[in-house]
């Protein structure tokens with residue numbers, strides 16, 4: 001017989017439990033569906049990265065990947081009929097849209113007496129699995145992470161050596177294959193499973209030991225830069241956790257904790273599917289916010305006059321990725337200095353990020369806005385100048401992304417207003433007074449708290 005393996009956020013062949021399940025059916029037809037509901041709202045960066053990752057997967061499959069375009073319930077049923085597959089295999093999706101879609105696909109297949117089989121998820125531990133002592137989901141990270149560690153993660157799945165891939169479609173060069181968007185000067189890392197493995201092994205060897213200290217330095221290349229690979233499942237976190245087990249450094253422990261954050265936010269979204277769009281803590285929905293106007297545009301285009309904020313937003317547009325520390329700084333600036341609601345910032349991020357992910361992004365934004373899980377109180381307002389001076393102490397990060405400040409040496413890049421020729425090359429003046437806006441935010445918070 002033939003089984004269909006429908007790839008989504010699992011664009012790899014190693015450590016792939018759904019592939020193992022499909023192999024048990026006989027021959028395997030590899031399928032990807034370009035779903036207008038996901039493709040439409042995606043930004044060009046994510047589209048381009050996805051297309052490149054699919055090309056790499058197709059190459060690993062000997063050119064057999066079948067790419068179809070359309071409503072998944074329709075397309076998957078048609079393909080399953082065409083190859084007479086009794087079962088269609090997937091890694092389960094944990095997001096609200098994906099879950100709804102998969103239920104529809106499952107019922108469309110069931111009408112034909114076929115089955116959608118969900119094996120594994122993109123997470124170390126499947127969302128919804130970890131519960132507290134009273135059988136409820138956790139709402140705070142630290143106890144979740146304790147339970148996550150105690151639960152433990154499964155070992156990576158073996159790669160079956162006898163997969164008989166079959167193809168009947170037109171493959172990636174067929175008419176359903178979307179054209180790759182023009183990204184202009186924006187550069188993306190190499191896509192695909194092999195590139196992700198190479199990057200991971202380089203990081204294991206050269207980055208992991210110092211990761212605990214280096215991860216807060218946007219001026220250094222101290223993080224793994226694997227978020228896009230994890231997002232698309234070119235690597236499974238379980239593979240990384242198995243490798244980390246052999247390392248005893250503090251860096252390994254910190255890295256595990258970051259992977260746990262990823263699992264945590266997916267778990268939160270699973271338990272509260274509304275939390276991607278709605279306030280996790282509804283008390284904070286009563287704050288006064290400005291409509292995104294000229295100030296929002298200045299933020300998005302990196303011309304607020306605050307060097308670390310502008311560097312971050314320009315990094316976003318030039319490489320489709322921003323360092324975590326800087327994501328927090330620019331997000332805080334939008335919400336607490338410009339008084340624009342987190343949802344607008346979250347949408348802008350999702351448009352540009354190559355790792356754009358609903359759970360990590362929108363909960364990261366809510367965390368900064370003080371309305372999310374955990375103790376990130378609204379009244380903790382990041383000072384963009386001191387944050388810059390602390391985490392980019394030589395000003396190298398600012399100069400890398402803000403050419404108008406390249407003539408300012410050292411730490412002074414964070415305070416061009418104190419430098420005689422600071423504005424000589426067209427760097428904009430600050431659009432707000434941080435101390436004042438901070439007070440406005442705190443007063444409004446006091447009002448809502450009553």
Ligand code: FAD
Nearest residue numbers: 223224225226227258261262324327355356357360361364
């Ligand atoms: P590393 O430091 O090498 O971390 C390893 C992996 O752990 C990451 O690849 C990621 O998968 C995971 N991870 C690390 N930090 C977090 C975190 N805080 N939350 C969840 N997972 C984490 N991450 C995304 O993957 N997609 C997003 O859309 C996204 N949006 C964010 C928005 C805001 C406002 C904030 C504050 C954070 C956001 N993050 C997001 C989390 C984090 O910034 C990125 O995962 C990280 O910068 C990716 O770089 P890296 O792979 O080098 O990370």
